[in-house]
Amino acid sequence: MPRTLLERPDAVRALASVFRRRGFESSSLSVIQQEAGIGRGSLYHFFPDGKTDMARAVLDQVSDWFEDEVFVPLRSATDAAEAVSAMTKAVADYFVSRENVCLFAAMTLGEEKETFAAEVKAYFVDWVDALAALLQRGGLTPEDAHENALDAVAMIQGGLIITRAYGDESTFLGVMERVERRLLAQLS
Amino acid sequence: MPRTLLERPDAVRALASVFRRRGFESSSLSVIQQEAGIGRGSLYHFFPDGKTDMARAVLDQVSDWFEDEVFVPLRSATDAAEAVSAMTKAVADYFVSRENVCLFAAMTLGEEKETFAAEVKAYFVDWVDALAALLQRGGLTPEDAHENALDAVAMIQGGLIITRAYGDESTFLGVMERVERRLLAQLS
DNA sequence: GTCTATAAAGCGATAGAC
DNA sequence: GTCTATCGCTTTATAGAC
Numbered sequence: 001m002p003r004t005l006l007e008r009p010d011a012v013r014a015l016a017s018v019f020r021r022r023g024f025e026s027s028s029l030s031v032i033q034q035e036a037g038i039g040r041g042s043l044y045h046f047f048p049d050g051k052t053d054m055a056r057a058v059l060d061q062v063s064d065w066f067e068d069e070v071f072v073p074l075r076s077a078t079d080a081a082e083a084v085s086a087m088t089k090a091v092a093d094y095f096v097s098r099e100n101v102c103l104f105a106a107m108t109l110g111e112e113k114e115t116f117a118a119e120v121k122a123y124f125v126d127w128v129d130a131l132a133a134l135l136q137r138g139g140l141t142p143e144d145a146h147e148n149a150l151d152a153v154a155m156i157q158g159g160l161i162i163t164r165a166y167g168d169e170s171t172f173l174g175v176m177e178r179v180e181r182r183l184l185a186q187l188s
Numbered sequence: 189m190p191r192t193l194l195e196r197p198d199a200v201r202a203l204a205s206v207f208r209r210r211g212f213e214s215s216s217l218s219v220i221q222q223e224a225g226i227g228r229g230s231l232y233h234f235f236p237d238g239k240t241d242m243a244r245a246v247l248d249q250v251s252d253w254f255e256d257e258v259f260v261p262l263r264s265a266t267d268a269a270e271a272v273s274a275m276t277k278a279v280a281d282y283f284v285s286r287e288n289v290c291l292f293a294a295m296t297l298g299e300e301k302e303t304f305a306a307e308v309k310a311y312f313v314d315w316v317d318a319l320a321a322l323l324q325r326g327g328l329t330p331e332d333a334h335e336n337a338l339d340a341v342a343m344i345q346g347g348l349i350i351t352r353a354y355g356d357e358s359t360f361l362g363v364m365e366r367v368e369r370r371l372l373a374q375l376s
Numbered sequence: 377g378t379c380t381a382t383a384a385a386g387c388g389a390t391a392g393a394c
Numbered sequence: 395g396t397c398t399a400t401c402g403c404t405t406t407a408t409a410g411a412c
Contacts, residue, residue: 025299171338175338
């Protein structure tokens, strides 16, 4: 008899957690089976093309979250300062609750980097461009807006790396505070 | 007869190049053998404990380079502004000539992250602390110095990620320019 | 939709000749 | 110091019962 009946989105969430904790390449199917609590049969039922399919589904889910919770709010905001604060808060909460790992950043290294190069590029382009457009609406020149947006996203991503190296979550929160402060300073 | 007689440092350099291009976990011994041009027998002669030994040797070599070319100059500098410019130039040249990959950052994810956690932490602590001490000598408060140092290293590391995602080297050079400019602005 | 058993390939590591 | 052959194990993926 089946252990548990699963919805695909639940499976994707469980996979994402395993990939964040162990990395994509060292998450073997045996490990995934154990740590996600999903049998091999179910995995290949939901993801017929195997591990690559699982990675794609996970990246899609992360991408959807950022689209809804970060990029759309940035694009539709009228108050630039308010939108900057909302973004830094949403992003800080997101990564703190997800092992301080950005799966798109992880995909810029290793085996699967060519496979997902287009998706990874789109993620960062969408983020930087949405933030840059907001900063421009807040009064910055196109060049300043783009540079400040790119630097902010870079600082967030680098902050995740250093936070994992330090093993100290407050490091990331400090970085996020200063990202917010620096962006707000540009708007005033 | 032996194909080529190799010195260990040459082998380490070749390994580093393979690890940067393919990542540690997807560099199988067959791949290493082919791309580094070192036979299996030689690899286990130089690195008796296998892949972990190879990774340790590569990280040690990177660490030595940063110690000599970045950390020591930062610690011994008297002119803070000059030292900031020297650091950003050295670091920019280094990563541009090495596939825009920081192997220590790569080791914050995946299989071997526990194995090298201490070395990885030491690398980032040494870098941030050496830069913070310099900024403090340049007139910043201890708190401001440490925050600005950490943010600079984070921006560099995040800049590498976005540069790989964009597939465009000039992105990294732009980030490095602005890291330099921001640090110099603090010193004036 | 989930299970177990198994196939085929690749893995890291070792041994022993040269 | 380098080579090749090989061991034992794990890997991804598949097949077929339930």
